Amino acid sequence: MTQPLLELRGVDKSFGAVQVLHGVDFKVYPGQVTALVGDNGAGKSTLVKTIAGIYRAESGEFFFDGKPVAIHGPKDAGALGIEVVYQDLALCDNLDIVQNMFLGRESVSNGVLLDELTMEERARSTLASLSVRTVKSVRQSVSSLSGGQRQTVAIAKAVLWNSRVVLLDEPTAALGVAQTRQVLDLVRRLADQGLGVVLISHNMNDVLEVSDRITALYLGRVAADLATSETKHSQIVELITAGRSGDIGISAATANQSA
Amino acid sequence: MATENPPSTSVDESRSLPASDFTADTASATLADSFRAYIDRLRGGDMGALPAVLGLVVLFIVFSSLRPETFTSNLNIANLLVQASAISVLAMGLVPVLLLGEIDLSAGVTGGMAAGFTAVAIDRNGQSWPLAVLIGLAVGALVGLVIGLLVAKLGIPSFVVTLAFFLGLQGITLKLIGLGGTIPVRDEVLRAITIKSMPVLVGWIVVIGLLATYGGLLFWRQRRLAAKNLQRQPDALLALKFGGLCVVLLGMTAFLSQNRSRVPSFVIEGIPYAVFLVGALLIFWTTVFGRTPYGRHIYAIGGNAEAARRAGISVHRLKVSAFMICSSMAAISGIISASYTGKVSPGSGAGNVLLYAVGAAVIGGTSLFGGKGLIRDAVIGGLVIATIDNGLGLLNQAAYINYIITGSVLLLAASVDAISRRRRSATGT
Numbered sequence: 001m002t003q004p005l006l007e008l009r010g011v012d013k014s015f016g017a018v019q020v021l022h023g024v025d026f027k028v029y030p031g032q033v034t035a036l037v038g039d040n041g042a043g044k045s046t047l048v049k050t051i052a053g054i055y056r057a058e059s060g061e062f063f064f065d066g067k068p069v070a071i072h073g074p075k076d077a078g079a080l081g082i083e084v085v086y087q088d089l090a091l092c093d094n095l096d097i098v099q100n101m102f103l104g105r106e107s108v109s110n111g112v113l114l115d116e117l118t119m120e121e122r123a124r125s126t127l128a129s130l131s132v133r134t135v136k137s138v139r140q141s142v143s144s145l146s147g148g149q150r151q152t153v154a155i156a157k158a159v160l161w162n163s164r165v166v167l168l169d170e171p172t173a174a175l176g177v178a179q180t181r182q183v184l185d186l187v188r189r190l191a192d193q194g195l196g197v198v199l200i201s202h203n204m205n206d207v208l209e210v211s212d213r214i215t216a217l218y219l220g221r222v223a224a225d226l227a228t229s230e231t232k233h234s235q236i237v238e239l240i241t242a243g244r245s246g247d248i249g250i251s252a253a254t255a256n257q258s259a
Numbered sequence: 260m261a262t263e264n265p266p267s268t269s270v271d272e273s274r275s276l277p278a279s280d281f282t283a284d285t286a287s288a289t290l291a292d293s294f295r296a297y298i299d300r301l302r303g304g305d306m307g308a309l310p311a312v313l314g315l316v317v318l319f320i321v322f323s324s325l326r327p328e329t330f331t332s333n334l335n336i337a338n339l340l341v342q343a344s345a346i347s348v349l350a351m352g353l354v355p356v357l358l359l360g361e362i363d364l365s366a367g368v369t370g371g372m373a374a375g376f377t378a379v380a381i382d383r384n385g386q387s388w389p390l391a392v393l394i395g396l397a398v399g400a401l402v403g404l405v406i407g408l409l410v411a412k413l414g415i416p417s418f419v420v421t422l423a424f425f426l427g428l429q430g431i432t433l434k435l436i437g438l439g440g441t442i443p444v445r446d447e448v449l450r451a452i453t454i455k456s457m458p459v460l461v462g463w464i465v466v467i468g469l470l471a472t473y474g475g476l477l478f479w480r481q482r483r484l485a486a487k488n489l490q491r492q493p494d495a496l497l498a499l500k501f502g503g504l505c506v507v508l509l510g511m512t513a514f515l516s517q518n519r520s521r522v523p524s525f526v527i528e529g530i531p532y533a534v535f536l537v538g539a540l541l542i543f544w545t546t547v548f549g550r551t552p553y554g555r556h557i558y559a560i561g562g563n564a565e566a567a568r569r570a571g572i573s574v575h576r577l578k579v580s581a582f583m584i585c586s587s588m589a590a591i592s593g594i595i596s597a598s599y600t601g602k603v604s605p606g607s608g609a610g611n612v613l614l615y616a617v618g619a620a621v622i623g624g625t626s627l628f629g630g631k632g633l634i635r636d637a638v639i640g641g642l643v644i645a646t647i648d649n650g651l652g653l654l655n656q657a658a659y660i661n662y663i664i665t666g667s668v669l670l671l672a673a674s675v676d677a678i679s680r681r682r683r684s685a686t687g688t
Contacts (some may be wrong), residue, residue, distance in 0.1 A: 090569045092562030094630035095555075104570030105558055113550045120489050139490045145685065172615040 003066050005030045005196040006051070006082070006165050011060030013043075013050055020046045022220045024060070027213075028165055028196040033187060035207040035228070036200045038217030039240050044200050048167050052084045053077040070202065072126075081164035084172065085154045093143035097135065098123040100142055101157045127152075130189055150177025157185055159195065166190055167198040171238070172206055184210045197200050204233050218243030223250050290495045304682025308624045310675055311639045315646060322650035331654050334519040337531055337641075339649045341453045345595040347641030349612070350619035351544055352588025354637050355581040356443040357620055358548075358561040360629025361410060361417035364613060365402070365424035369586045370593025371608025372432045373399040377594055378442040378603040379435060380450075388446045392594060399590030400583050402428065407579030417582075425613075433605040441604040444597045452536060453599040456529030459516045465535065466512045474501055533595060537638060540591070544634045557581060562629030592616075611665060618669040619644045626676050644668070 004027040013021040020043050028034050038044050048053045053071045062069050071077050079083075091100050102119045109115040115248050123138050132152050135145075142150060151171050158166050168187065172180040187210050191197045201207050207214060207228075214231060216223040216239040223239045226248070238245035301309065302632065322330040329335055349366055356363045363369075377395035379387040386394075406424060436442055457465070478498060486490040492500075505531045512530060520527040548554035559567040560574055568574050589608075596612075597603045621627060622643050623636025647668060651661050 036500060086569075088565075090566035092559045092565065092566050092630070094560060094562035099555060099559075100566075103567070104556070104572050106555060108552060113546075114552060114555065117483060117489060121487060124489075137490060 002029060002079070004028060005065065006049070007063040008255040009061045009063070011047075011050060011057045011058050013046055013055060015145075020220050021050070024220070024222055025215070025225070026051075026215060026222070027225070028198055030196050031191055031194050032212035033191045033197045033199055033210050035211035035214045036198055036217065037202075037204075037207060037214060037236060037240055038167075039221075041219075042191065042217040042240070043220040044217055045169065048169060048198070048200065051077065051082060051167060053082075059198070066197070066198070071119070078161075081162060082167070083158035083161065083163040083165070084167045085151075085158050085169065087169045087173065091142045091150060091154060094141065094194050096141050097127075097138045097145075097153050101126070101151060101160055105152075105161070122160065123156075129161070129184055129193070130156055130160075132156065132186070146179060147175050148182045151179075151183050152186060159190060163195065165198070167200070169200050170202065171199070172201065172203060180206070196244060204236055207236070208233060216240055216249075219252060221250055224248050290493055290499075293493055293496045302682075304679035305622060308633075308636050308639045310672070311622045311624065311636070311643050314622065314643050315523050315639070316648045318643065318650060322646070322653065326576075326588055326653045329536075329612065330650060332519070333514055333517055334521065334527070335649070335653070337456070337519060337527075339645055340515075341531050341533045341599060342649055343638075343641045343645030344453070344531075344537045345592045345599065345617050346612075346619050346644050347638045348540060348595060348621070349589055349592035349616035350637035350641050351634050352542060352585040352592070353415075353616055353620050354544075354625055354632050355548065356417070357617075357625050357627060358557050358583055358586045358629060358632055359578060360561050360576070361581070361628075362421065362617070363417065363420040363582060363585045363589075365406065365408065365428055365530070366421075366585055366589040366592075366616065367608040367610075368425055368428045368432065368612035369399055369402045369608070370589035370591075370596065370612070371606075372402075372428050372435070373586075373590030373592070374444075374593035374597040374607060375432050375435050375442065375603045376442050377449075377590075378597060381444070381446050382442050384455065388448045391446075392449075395590045395594055398588055399586040399588075399593075402584075403581060403583035403586030404584065407582035410582065411575040411578040429605070429609055432607070436603065436605050438605070441602045443602050445601075449594065449598045450601065451532055451598075452595060453531065453533045455532045456515070456527065457535065459529045462512055462516065462530045466508055466530075469538075470505055470508060471652050473504075477501060533598075534596070536591075540588070541634060541638055543566055548634055557598055558630060611662070614665070614669060615644050615648070616641075617664070618672060620667070621676055622672040626680060627673060628676070630678055640672075 006026075006028040008026040009026060011021055011024045011026070012019065024047060026036075036047065046055060046206070050057050051071070053074045053076050056072065062071055069076075069080060071080070071082075092103065095103070098116070098120050101123045107115040107118045107122075108199065109118075120138060127135060127138065130152075134149055135152070142153065145153065145208050155166070155168065155171070170186065171183050175183060184206060187197060187199060191212070199207070199211060208231075211227065211228045214228055214236060216226045216236060218239065221243070223243045224245075235245045237250075239249055243250050300307075301603065319331075323476055349370060353363060353366060371394040376398045380391035380394050381388060402424065406417070406420055409415050411421045456462070481491060481494065481497060487571040515530045516528055518526050518528045548557065556567060556577055557573045559570070559572060560577060564574055593603075596607065616637075619640035620632065620637045623632075623638070623640030625632025625640075626634050644665070647665060648661070651664060
C-alpha cells in the first residue's frame with residue numbers, strides 16, 4: 001500500500017477529567033475514501049476537530065506526506081491542505097455561490113477591488129472539475145439551492161484551494177435519496193482526483209458503497225481499520241456497538257476500562 | 260467494492276434533477292428573459308428599491324395635484340433635494356450597521372454633537388473650516404469606536420448601547436452649547452454646501468463627465484464578461500438602465516439649471532453643492548460595499564456570522580468599523596443640517612432625525628434583519644422621506660399629522676421588509 005497522506009499515531013485527547021481519545025491511530029490515503037464510523041460519543045467529531053486544529057491533542061504524532069508535522073491551529077491545517085466540511089455547512093444565504101466559495105479569500109485586482117471575473121471563472125471550473133451539473137448559475141443565491149446543492153457548494157469550497165485532505169462530517173445526513181446520490185458521487189470523484197477523503201457517516205449503506213477503508217471508533221479507541229472490500233455490514237455494526245466482531249476489535253477488558 | 264458512478268452513466272440523476280452546465284450563466288439572455296426573472300424575484304419577495312421608487316412617483320403625483328403651483332416649482336425641488344441630502348447621508352451611514360443586523364439609534368444625536376464641535380471650533384475658537392470639519396468627523400468616529408467596542412467586545416445589544424448614547428450624547432451637546440443657546444454657523448464654505456449651487460456650466464460638465472465615465476466602465480466590464488462568457492445582463496437591458504439613468508440625471512440638471520429665484524434682480528440656478536456631496540459619498544460607499552473584500556465581508560457577517568468567522572473574517576473588528584462609518588457619516592449629516600439651518604442647537608439631531616434616516620434606509624430596501632441592502636437604497640429612501648416632509652410642510656397641516664404620517668410610513672416600510680423576508684425564506688430566492 002502507498003504511503004498515507006495523513007497519519008496520526010497514538011493521539012490522546014481529554015476534556016478535563018474525561019479522556020475522549022485513547023491512543024488513536026488514523027491513516028488517510030491519497031485517492032481513497034476513508035470512512036470514520038462509530039456510535040454517538042465515540043470521538044469522531046473530536047478526532048476531526050483535532051485534525052482540523054480546533055482541538056490540540058495532548059500527545060501523539062502527526063505525519064503529513066510521511067513527514068512529522070505539528071498542527072497548532074486551523075491555519076496550520078489549512079496550510080497543509082486539510083479542509084473540513086462541517087455538518088452545518090457554514091454558508092451565507094444572502095451571498096451567491098461564487099461569493100461563498102471565495103469568502104475570506106477573495107481575489108483582488110488593483111490592490112483593493114474584487115476580481116469578480118477571476119473568481120467566477122475559478123468557481124465554475126472547480127464545480128465543472130467535480131462534474132457538478134445541477135447548478136444552473138454560479139451567481140445564484142445560496143438560499144435558492146437545495147440541500148444537496150448546498151453540500152456540493154460547501155465541498156467545492158473546500159477543494160478550491162488545492163486541498164489534499166478533505167474531511168466531510170455527515171454530508172448526507174439531511175438529504176433525500178437523489179441528493180444523497182449526488183453527494184456520494186461527488187465524494188467518490190474527490191478521491192478519484194487523488195485527494196484523501198475522510199467521510200463521517202452513520203449510514204452503513206453509504207459507507208459500504210463509497211469508501212475504500214473503514215476506521216471504526218469505539219469509546220475513543222480504534223476498534224478496527226479495515227479494507228471495505230473485506231467487511232460486511234453486520235461486522236461494522238458489531239464494531240460500532242460492541243467494539244469487537246469475531247476476532248477483530250478491541251478486547252472486552254480494554255473496552256470496559258475506557259467506558 | 261466502492262461503486263463508481265462516472266457522470267456519463269448516471270442517467271437517473273440527470274433525469275430526476277435539472278441537468279445543467281451553468282446554462283443560465285453562459286447563455287445570452289434576452290430582454291424578455293430578464294424581465295421574467297425580475298418578476299420572479301419580485302414574487303419571491305426580493306423587492307429591492309421598487310417600493311421606494313413607486314412611493315416616490317405616487318407622492319409626486321399626490322403633492323403636485325394638491326399644491327400644483329408650489330410643490331413642482333424648481334425652487335421647491337431644489338430645496339427638497341437639499342433637505343433630502345442630510346437624511347440620505349445619515350441613512351447611507353446606517354446601511355452598514357443595518358447590514359450587520361445591528362442598529363444605531365444614536366446616529367442622529369451623534370451628528371448633532373459632531374456639528375456642535377465643528378461650530379464651536381469655528382465660532383468660539385476661530386479655527387478654519389477644514390480643521391473644524393475634521394474635528395467633527397473625529398468626534399463622530401470616536402463615538403462609533405466606543406459603541407462598536409461595547410457591542411462587539413462586551414456583547415451588549417446595539418439597541419441598548421445606542422439608546423444609552425442617544426441620551427448621553429444629548430447631554431454632552433447641551434453642556435457644549437449651553438442651555439437654550441445656539442451656535443451660529445457663519446462660515447461661508449460650510450454654508451455654501453446647502454445654500455449655494457454649482458455654476459451651471461460646471462454642473463453640466465461634472466454630470467456629463469460622470470455619466471460618460473460610468474457608461475465607459477459599464478461597457479468595458481460587459482465586454483470583458485462577454486469575452487470570458489461569464490454571467491451578465493443582456494446588452495439591451497444594460498443600455499436601457501444606463502439610458503434611464505442618463506435621462507434622470509440630465510433632466511434633473513436641466514431642471515435645476517433654470518433660474519429659480521423669485522426676485523428678478525437675483526439669480527439662483529444650478530445644482531446645489533449638497534447634491535454633489537451626496538453623489539460623491541454614494542459613489543464612494545457603493546464601491547466600498549459592492550466591490551471590495553471589506554464590503555463583501557460585511558454582507559457575509561449579516562448573512563451568517565458563524566460562517567464569516569470560520570472563513571477567517573475578523574467579525575469583531577468589522578463590527579466596530581461599521582459603527583465608526585455610521586457615526587462618521589452622521590457627523591457629515593449633522594454638518595449638512597447645520598449648514599442648512601445656519602446654527603447648531605442642543606436639539607440638533609434629536610427628535611425625528613434618526614427615525615427619518617432609518618425609515619429612508621428601510622424604505623429603500625435595506626433589511627432590518629441584516630445581510631441585505633444597498634447604499635443607493637438609502638439615497639432613494641431619503642428622497643421619499645424628504646418628499647413626505649416637504650409636501651406635508653406645503654400642505655400646512657398641523658404638526659401632529661406629520662408625526663403620525665411619518666411614523667406610519669416607517670412602520671409600513673418595516674412591514675414590507677418583514678413580509679418580503681418571509682416570502683424569501685419561503686421561496687428561497
